[in-house]
Amino acid sequence: MTNTIMLAALSDYFDLNKLMGMLPNASEHGKEIDQMLNFCHWFMLILFVGWSSYFLYTIFRFHQSRHPKADYHGVRNHVSTHIEVGVVVVEAIILLGFALPLWGKRVNEIPQDEKADALKIRAIGYQFGWRIHYAGSDGKFGRQSTRFIKAGMNDLGLDPDDEAGRDDAVVTSDMHLVLNKATVVRVSSLDVIHGFALHEMRIQQDATPGTEAPQWFRPIKKGNWQIICAQLCGTGHSGMVATYSVEDQKDFDEWYGSQRDLTQSKLKSYSEEMKKAAAQNSAAPLHH
Numbered sequence: 002m003t004n005t006i007m008l009a010a011l012s013d014y015f016d017l018n019k020l021m022g023m024l025p026n027a028s029e030h031g032k033e034i035d036q037m038l039n040f041c042h043w044f045m046l047i048l049f050v051g052w053s054s055y056f057l058y059t060i061f062r063f064h065q066s067r068h069p070k071a072d073y074h075g076v077r078n079h080v081s082t083h084i085e086v087g088v089v090v091v092e093a094i095i096l097l098g099f100a101l102p103l104w105g106k107r108v109n110e111i112p113q114d115e116k117a118d119a120l121k122i123r124a125i126g127y128q129f130g131w132r133i134h135y136a137g138s139d140g141k142f143g144r145q146s147t148r149f150i151k152a153g154m155n156d157l158g159l160d161p162d163d164e165a166g167r168d169d170a171v172v173t174s175d176m177h178l179v180l181n182k183a184t185v186v187r188v189s190s191l192d193v194i195h196g197f198a199l200h201e202m203r204i205q206q207d208a209t210p211g212t213e214a215p216q217w218f219r220p221i222k223k224g225n226w227q228i229i230c231a232q233l234c235g236t237g238h239s240g241m242v243a244t245y246s247v248e249d250q251k252d253f254d255e256w257y258g259s260q261r262d263l264t265q266s267k268l269k270s271y272s273e274e275m276k277k278a279a280a281q282n283s284a285a286p287l288h289h
C-alpha cells in the first residue's frame with residue numbers, strides 16, 4: 002500500500018505516459034498500471050541518460066590522442082558494479098513488487114460465482130477478427146463442440162440443444178460492455194496466437210488455441226474504442242480491426258436483446274438444417 006502511495010506521489014509529479022501518447026485510462030484498476038508504467042518510463046529515461054552520458058564521456062576521456070597505449074588493468078574501483086547491482090535491484094522491485102501483484106489481481110480475483118454480478122464474455126480470436134461470446138443472464142456459456150461449427154450460422158459450434166446456450170449471443174468484432182460492471186473475459190483463439198488488447202481498459206492477454214485465459218476488469222468510463230490484436234498473426238493482422246464500447250446497462254440490454262435474438266434465430270435454422278440432414282441420411286439406407 003505504501004508502495005502505491007509512493008508511486009502515486011511520484012507519478013503525479015510528472016506524467017511521462019501522457020507525454021509519450023499513452024491512451025487515457027478508462028478502467029478501475031488502470032491507475033495502478035499507469036503509475037507503474039510511469040515509474041518504469043522514468044527509470045528507463047534515467048538509465049538512458051546515464052548510459053549515454055557515460056558512453057560520450059568514455060569516447061572523449063579515452064580517445065587515442067590522450068591514450069596512445071591501452072591500459073591493461075582498466076578501471077580499479079567498483080562504482081560500475083554498484084550501479085549495475087542497483088539497476089538490477091530496482092528492476093526486480095518493479096517486476097516482483099508491482100508487475101506480478103498487479104497481474105495477479107487481474108487473474109486471481111476473478112468473480113467465479115455464476116450468480117456474481119459480472120458480465121461474462123469469451124473473446125475468441127481468428128484470422129482476422131474476434132468472436133465475442135456472451136454467457137447471457139444465466140452466467141453460463143452454452144456447450145460447444147467442433148462438430149457443430151458452421152460458418153455464418155454457428156461459428157462457435159454451440160450445441161443447439163443446450164439450455165445454457167438459450168440466452169447466449171455471439172457477435173463478430175464488436176464488443177459491448179456495461180459501465181461500472183465487473184467484466185470477465187476468457188481469451189482464446191481458433192487458429193494462431195492472437196493478442197487481445199483493450200488499451201483503455203489496461204487489459205492485454207495472448208489468445209492461444211486450446212486454452213482459455215480469464216481475467217477481469219471494471220470499465221469506469223463510457224466510450225467507443227478499438228480492440229487491438231497485439232500479436233502479429235498473419236497477413237491480415239493490420240486489418241484485424243474490432244471495436245468495443247462501454248455503455249449504460251439500459252443501452253446494453255437493448256443491444257444485447259437484439260444480438261441474442263439474432264444468434265438464437267441463426268442457431269434455430271442451423272438446428273433445423275441439421276435435423277433435416279440427419280433424417281435424410283438415416284432414411285436413405287433404411288428405405289425398402
Ligand SMILES: [Cu+2]
Binds near residue numbers: 233
Ligand atoms: Cu490477430
